[in-house]
Amino acid sequence: MNTKLENKIKEDSVLVETSGIDEILNEEEYTNAVVNGDILLPVYDWNKMIAQVQWKGNLNTIYVGDNFVCGKGLLRLENHIVLTEILSPGFAQAHLTTKVHAINLIAEYKQYHLFDELNLNEYLIE
Incomplete structure (x- = not known):
């Protein structure tokens, strides 16, 4: 696995290691795995992880040619609203909003x- 990505997974609480991540070699492949739902994003309520969710791009997605660049989406998780974001290749997060x-x-x-x-x-308001 790419050492840079491996360190980011260990250090960054908004990324989670799931099945298939061992085969990921670079940030672009990581981003594609998040977009495809192969990697779930943890959702925290303060310091407690309450769920893992798939990334959603239902607000916006930006591509340059065939390459995914960034995007945002919202989803409902029980009585919470979760914002999922891919801010740049190799960095994705989900959090309550x-x-x-x-x-x-x-x-x-x-x-x-x-x-x-x-x-x-x-x-x-109507």
């Missing part, structure tokens, strides 16, 4: 269908 922040992100990226998917319609 507030309903207000989720609503602002949905509006910013004009992904209005997510209001229904995340059960956030009740928080909108």
